[in-house]
Amino acid sequence: MPTEHVEPLLLTDAVVVVDNLSVAFPSRSGSGEVIRSISFSVKVGQRVGLVGESGSGKSLTARAIMQLIPAPGEITAGEIHVGDDLALATVASAKKWRGTSVAMITQDPLSSLNPLVRIGVQITEMLRHHRHVSRADARQRAVELLNAVGIPNPKRTMRQFPSVLSGGMRQRVALAIAISCNPRLLIADEPTTALDVTIQAQVLDLLETMSREHNSAVLLISHDLGVVANFCEEILVMYAGKIVESGPTTSILDGPLHPYTRALLTSVPSMTEELPERLSSIAGSPPAGGVDVVGCAFAPRCPLAQSMCREVNPELRHLDDPDQHVACHAAGDPLWPSSLAEARP
Amino acid sequence: MTTPATDVPLKVEGLKVYFRVRRAFGKARSIKAVNDVSFELRSGETLGIAGESGSGKSSVARSLVQLTRPTGGTISLSGAPVMNLTGQRLKRFRRRMQMVYQDPYDSLDPRISVHDAIGEALSVRGLARAEHKGEVIQLLERVKLPASVAERYPNQLSGGQRQRVSIARALAVNPEIIICDEAVAALDVSIRAQVLNLLKDIQHDTGVGYLFISHDLSTLRFMADHVAIMYVGRIVEHGTSEEVFSNPQHPYTRALIAAVPSVTSRGHRRLKLSGEPPDPGNPPSGCPFHPRCPEAIDQCRTERPELLTTDGAQKVACHVVQLGRTRVAASGESA
Numbered sequence: 001m002p003t004e005h006v007e008p009l010l011l012t013d014a015v016v017v018v019d020n021l022s023v024a025f026p027s028r029s030g031s032g033e034v035i036r037s038i039s040f041s042v043k044v045g046q047r048v049g050l051v052g053e054s055g056s057g058k059s060l061t062a063r064a065i066m067q068l069i070p071a072p073g074e075i076t077a078g079e080i081h082v083g084d085d086l087a088l089a090t091v092a093s094a095k096k097w098r099g100t101s102v103a104m105i106t107q108d109p110l111s112s113l114n115p116l117v118r119i120g121v122q123i124t125e126m127l128r129h130h131r132h133v134s135r136a137d138a139r140q141r142a143v144e145l146l147n148a149v150g151i152p153n154p155k156r157t158m159r160q161f162p163s164v165l166s167g168g169m170r171q172r173v174a175l176a177i178a179i180s181c182n183p184r185l186l187i188a189d190e191p192t193t194a195l196d197v198t199i200q201a202q203v204l205d206l207l208e209t210m211s212r213e214h215n216s217a218v219l220l221i222s223h224d225l226g227v228v229a230n231f232c233e234e235i236l237v238m239y240a241g242k243i244v245e246s247g248p249t250t251s252i253l254d255g256p257l258h259p260y261t262r263a264l265l266t267s268v269p270s271m272t273e274e275l276p277e278r279l280s281s282i283a284g285s286p287p288a289g290g291v292d293v294v295g296c297a298f299a300p301r302c303p304l305a306q307s308m309c310r311e312v313n314p315e316l317r318h319l320d321d322p323d324q325h326v327a328c329h330a331a332g333d334p335l336w337p338s339s340l341a342e343a344r345p
Numbered sequence: 346m347t348t349p350a351t352d353v354p355l356k357v358e359g360l361k362v363y364f365r366v367r368r369a370f371g372k373a374r375s376i377k378a379v380n381d382v383s384f385e386l387r388s389g390e391t392l393g394i395a396g397e398s399g400s401g402k403s404s405v406a407r408s409l410v411q412l413t414r415p416t417g418g419t420i421s422l423s424g425a426p427v428m429n430l431t432g433q434r435l436k437r438f439r440r441r442m443q444m445v446y447q448d449p450y451d452s453l454d455p456r457i458s459v460h461d462a463i464g465e466a467l468s469v470r471g472l473a474r475a476e477h478k479g480e481v482i483q484l485l486e487r488v489k490l491p492a493s494v495a496e497r498y499p500n501q502l503s504g505g506q507r508q509r510v511s512i513a514r515a516l517a518v519n520p521e522i523i524i525c526d527e528a529v530a531a532l533d534v535s536i537r538a539q540v541l542n543l544l545k546d547i548q549h550d551t552g553v554g555y556l557f558i559s560h561d562l563s564t565l566r567f568m569a570d571h572v573a574i575m576y577v578g579r580i581v582e583h584g585t586s587e588e589v590f591s592n593p594q595h596p597y598t599r600a601l602i603a604a605v606p607s608v609t610s611r612g613h614r615r616l617k618l619s620g621e622p623p624d625p626g627n628p629p630s631g632c633p634f635h636p637r638c639p640e641a642i643d644q645c646r647t648e649r650p651e652l653l654t655t656d657g658a659q660k661v662a663c664h665v666v667q668l669g670r671t672r673v674a675a676s677g678e679s680a
Contacts, residue, residue, distance in 0.1 A: 053533035054504075166621055167398075196397035196560065197604040198618045204606075205617070223533060226606035253608055267538035269567035271590070271607050278545065279567065281538035285503050 014041040021078035030292035049228030052238035067094040103183040107190035109174035113162040120158030145176040168199035240297035247324030257326035355386040361417035378404040380578040391555040393569030400575040443515035447527035460495040466517035484513040505536035584659020
């Protein structure tokens with residue numbers, strides 16, 4: 001990769017760098033910030049999971065990268081660098097790299113596929129627009145792509161409309177379109193949430209195969225920690241518009257540092273281990289989007305919170321493991337009233 | 346009958362729900378959404394029904410509360426048949442069986458305050474208006490909501506709060522059975538855990554029976570005493586939670602359990618199913634699962650397996666299991 005013209009802060013092997021990004025929706029009360037100064041990067045070929053509950057800002061992060069923040073929302077601070085040469089992502093430049101360097105699939109492919117256009121046309125138009133290939137070559141490539149994503153009869157599907165396909169098949173088509181121009185980064189926003197578990201397993205497998213074959217990095221956005229745990233090498237946990245914990249999957253699952261991450265892990269009933277009489281749950285609910293937050297946003301629900309948490313915003317920092325970052329005052333503090341060490345699952 | 350009727354408030358036998366669908370130029374065809382389904386639900390217990398979309402699990406729920414008219418079979422509550430009820434008898438019946446839906450936006454009227462929504466149910470129970478206020482507050486307390494929620498409207502509540510209101514409203518008529526149709530599916534995990542704990546507490550206190558319909562097996566493993574796995578309108582495996590989750594027999598159940606992405610099972614190779622569930626309007630011959638089944642034998646293609654008890658444990662509808670070949674097949678799989 002050419003790296004000479006890239007800022008020193010940018011990782012040379014990254015496909016996207018998000019630097020202090022803030023997104024806000026104008027609001028009568030408060031700043032309206034829904035993403036509050038987040039930074040992360042995705043490296044070449046890496047599979048990164050972005051986990052959080054509804055309203056945590058995870059989907060908006062994806063849309064910010066794609067320069068698709070719905071009005072009246074806007075990026076109020078920070079920078080996003082994307083693509084082959086990590087150019088500064090702007091709405092003007094997005095046309096060039098959207099679909100080629102970065103592609104996205106969403107939860108419901110019906111909303112991204114045009115219901116009135118035959119599937120064949122929707123795939124070939126990508127190839128013809130971005131790759132400038134002939135009509136015949138594009139058709140040939142489209143059939144190959146549909147075949148690769150496991151569509152049983154690609155030639156027939158080419159002539160069909162999205163509505164006749166099942167949810168799983170539609171997601172396969174969306175994936176075929178997304179990978180048609182060999183993106184360096186594929187953003188998958190809840191790609192299997194609307195699918196049954198057996199189909200979910202198939203689509204996740206396919207996503208893994210495709211990302212390996214095309215050496216595409218994947219940013220997988222999901223509310224389901226189980227999905228992310230099985231798919232990603234790195235996990236970012238978002239809460240109320242901030243990344244509260246990040247690190248390698250194994251570190252986060254085996255040694256979660258943030259009380260929120262730990263609660264997420266224990267509030268899903270296990271399929272194999274003995275079940276408790278009651279699930280551990282987090283009292284209360286997340287703050288409404290766009291509300292001004294003083295201190296740690298999780299403090300009102302946190303069993304460990306002290307007065308400091310309600311006043312000072314905790315910064316992301318690492319403890320012993322330089323790869324695992326956490327935004328929590330209590331993490332690693334042996335003198336904290338109810339020590340995290342003993343509360344570990 | 347040997348079992349006292351009170352022990353088995355809900356008994357369903359041979360339930361069939363068919364829908365007639367007419368295509369624009371084709372001839373009418375019949376979709377067998379539920380086909381010969383039988384189960385019992387005892388007081389204070391939870392029966393979980395799992396299956397993928399199109400398996401007929403929601404049609405079972407809707408026919409139980411008589412939103413859909415069953416095509417055949419019998420449903421009885423405390424020993425008395427409750428089929429094709431109308432008028433006053435239907436009203437009385439609905440007080441005994443309540444339903445909580447996936448999305449409370451669909452079941453709560455946006456123009457009616459929480460107090461009035463629960464109050465409606467109290468009127469059905471025959472409570473005078475003057476007594477509503479105190480009872481509403483008590484019901485809200487039972488679902489761990491502050492009394493101030495009573496004056497609010499559904500759009501002023503969070504998803505978790507709305508679902509608690511639906512539960513409070515269902516409880517208002519003191520039902521014997523509550524049907525939860527994907528009741529926690531739309532909630533975030535931290536909120537879901539709260540609601541599941543709440544449902545367990547309520548069952549503990551009131552002895553209400555739950556018919557818990559969910560596509561999420563880990564939720565069912567936590568909630569249910571008995572589990573029925575449905576595939577294309579039929580129950581393919583039925584037993585206690587312990588039997589079904591610790592020792593699943595039907596290849597479909599095993600695949601379904603293996604497909605659950607879990608933080609504890611990460612790295613395990615999943616047992617993969619190819620293909621998709623068939624069109625319930627045109628199910629395959631023989632065992633409807635055979636086109637996707639890795640263990641199918643010739644018999645599966647022609648003859649539909651009956652739901653039979655295996656080794657005194659759970660019931661399974663699978664020729665291979667019934668022929669006792671699971672062990673062989675299972676060892677071949679890991680090799």
